[in-house]
Each structure stands twice: as structure tokens, then as C-alpha cells.
Amino acid sequence: MSNELNYLFDMDGVLVREEHLIPGADELVAELRENGIPFMVLTNNSIYTPRDLRARLLNTGLDIPEESIWTSALATAQFLQTQRPGGSAYVVGESGLTTALHNVGYVMTDRNPDYVVLGETRTYSFEAITRAIRLVRAGARFIATNPDETGPSAEGPLPATGAVAALIEKATGRRPYFVGKPNPLMMRSALRRIGAHSENTLMVGDRMDTDVLSGLEAGLQTVLVLSGISGRETAEEFPFRPTLVIDSVKDLVGSTLDPFGRRQEH
Known part of the structure; x- marks a missing residue:
């Protein structure tokens, strides 16, 4: 087995911050591509397709290929395809999620769906949430792309997504299965x-509670950057x-x- 390193990057707070480049991110991506080092950019944001995000x-100023972008929407679609191929879902979310589900052969319906799938959207509809609650109470399995509350x-x-999932859980008594970080499932699907x-x-x-935790649970080495959510002091509060x-x-x-100052074998 090769000892050459591969990289998984969170996107927001690591490479960009509110759609502004974090200094050095473009140099890093260029270096990885020039050296043929495999990498994947991960995001819990399910709103956009990889093409949109590219x-x-x-x-x-970041040139990242579509195939190097992995979203919680894609991970959710892949998970559902393995669980119930060709199934049906009532979706609360944007094109990133509906496109991913369509691409694995899922049917979007509000009539007895196999799943209610909750993703992120900037326009949560009270009517859509009410429909989701009623379908979950009627027996649809409850899936959410990620647990981020804000x-x-x-x-x-x-x-x-996490905040709206809590609302639906409170109204139904059914806890969703979260596919995105910190579930190591998303890490493993990106590795594949x-x-x-x-x-x-x-x-x-940039987050101890999602990025570092999911990396650890998936058996990866982890690097925390201080350009986003977690600071040096808050990082010390965690038991890992x-x-x-x-x-x-x-x-x-x-x-x-060799980011750790050790000589890599090739």
C-alpha cells in the first residue's frame, strides 16, 4: 500500500469564508493538483450541486473539478441507493439534493414515500414542513442530510437542517438519521x-464537533485550522x-x- 497522503477538506472556514478566498487556499489546491495528490472537498451544505459549487x-479564485466536490446531498443519495434502490422520497430541500436523488433513480413524491429527506434551504416552507411531519407520522423513514443547527x-x-430536523422530531417523536458530518459514513464515501x-x-x-470528530471516527489523521469556527481555546474543551x-x-x-515534518516514503 502506498504511503502517499490524500486529503479531505471541509470547504467553509477552510478554503473559503462567506464566498471569499482564505489566503493560501488557491496555492494549496494548485500544489495538490500539480503533484497529483488525491483530494476531495467536503461540505455539509446540500443546497448546491457540485457544478454549482465549482x-x-x-x-x-479556486479551481476545483466537479468530481473533487462531495456534498452531504450526494452522500445521502448514495446511502439511500444502497438501502432501498429505486425508492421514493418526499424532499424538503434545494436542487443539490433533488438532483442527487434523481441521479440515483429516486422518485420524488408526497404520496406514501419510503423516506422523508430533509436538506438545507433558504426558504423553509411551513406547508412543506407540515407535510413532512404528517408523512413521518404515517410511517415514512426520516433522513436528514446533516445535523448543523445554524x-x-x-x-x-x-x-x-439540524434546527428544522429538531422541529420535525419534536412533532413526530422520530429522530432522523443524519448522513453528513460528523457521521463517518460521509468520510468513508468520500474516501471511496x-x-x-x-x-x-x-x-x-475548522470544526471540532464535525470535521475533526468525523475524521477521528473514520480513522483519519486530522488537522484543525483556526480560520473558521473552532479556536485554540474551544478546541481544548473537547475530550479528543x-x-x-x-x-x-x-x-x-x-x-x-509531509505536513507533520516526517519524511514520507514513496
């Missing part, structure tokens, strides 16, 4: 996409630790083959 990242915006935090093994892969993220703490991804530029 376009948004290009606007910040998301960032220029005006401040926004309610996200790039043909990587957990022992030779780094998870680079990342392998490495750095200020930002700029600190990885020039050391992607």
Missing part, C-alpha cells in the same frame, strides 16, 4: 470516491484532539507531502 469556487451569512447565523485508505488520509477542517493545529491552510503550502 462555479461559486471559481468566482473566489449556517453562516453576512447578516449572522441562519437556521439550518478517490480510492484512498483512511490510514493515509488527512481530514482538514486533532493530530495537528494550524492557523490556516496557508501553513500547508509547501508541505503537502
Whole structure:
């Protein structure tokens, strides 16, 4: 087995912050691509398709191929395909989620669906949430793309999938199965996409409670960057630790083959 490292990156707070490039991220991505180092950019955001996200990242100056972007929507669709191929779902979410489900052969319906699938949207509809509650109470299995309770915006935090999932859970007594981080399922599906093994892969993220936790539980080495949510002091409050703490991804530029100061075998 090759000892060459592979990389999984969270997106928001690691490579970009509110659609602005984090300094050094473009240099790092260029270095990875020039050296043929496999990497995948992960996001719990289920709103956008990989094509949409590629376009948004290009606007910040980051050139990341579609096939190197893995979303909680894609992970959810892949999970449902393995659980119940060709099934049906009532979806509360945006095109990133509906497109992913359509692409694995799922039918979107509000009549006796196999699943209610909750994703992120900027326009949560009271009518849609009410319909989801009634379908879950009638026996539909409850899936959510990710447990994030809030998301960032220029005006401040926004309610996200986890907050709406809590509302539906309270009304139905049914807890959803969350596919996205910190579920290590998302890490493992991303690893399979790039043909990587957990022992030779780094998870680079800005949140202890999702990125670092899911990386640890999937058997990856973890790097916490301080350019996003978790700071050095808050990181100390958790009962687990990342392998490495750095200020930002700029600190990885020039050391992607060996970020820990050890000589890699090739």
C-alpha cells in the first residue's frame, strides 16, 4: 500500500469564508493538483450541486473539478441507493439534493414515500414542513442530510437542517438519521470516491464537533485550522484532539507531502 497522503477538506472556514478566498487556499489546491495528490472537498451544505459549487469556487479564485466536490446531498443519495434502490422520497430541500436523488433513480413524491429527506434551504416552507411531519407520522423513514443547527451569512447565523430536523422530531417523536458530518459514513464515501485508505488520509477542517470528530471516527489523521469556527481555546474543551493545529491552510503550502515534518516514503 502506498504511503502517499490524500486529503479531505471541509470547504467553509477552510478554503473559503462567506464566498471569499482564505489566503493560501488557491496555492494549496494548485500544489495538490500539480503533484497529483488525491483530494476531495467536503461540505455539509446540500443546497448546491457540485457544478454549482465549482462555479461559486471559481468566482473566489479556486479551481476545483466537479468530481473533487462531495456534498452531504450526494452522500445521502448514495446511502439511500444502497438501502432501498429505486425508492421514493418526499424532499424538503434545494436542487443539490433533488438532483442527487434523481441521479440515483429516486422518485420524488408526497404520496406514501419510503423516506422523508430533509436538506438545507433558504426558504423553509411551513406547508412543506407540515407535510413532512404528517408523512413521518404515517410511517415514512426520516433522513436528514446533516445535523448543523445554524449556517453562516453576512447578516449572522441562519437556521439550518439540524434546527428544522429538531422541529420535525419534536412533532413526530422520530429522530432522523443524519448522513453528513460528523457521521463517518460521509468520510468513508468520500474516501471511496478517490480510492484512498483512511490510514493515509488527512481530514482538514475548522470544526471540532464535525470535521475533526468525523475524521477521528473514520480513522483519519486530522488537522484543525483556526480560520473558521473552532479556536485554540474551544478546541481544548473537547475530550479528543486533532493530530495537528494550524492557523490556516496557508501553513500547508509547501508541505503537502509531509505536513507533520516526517519524511514520507514513496
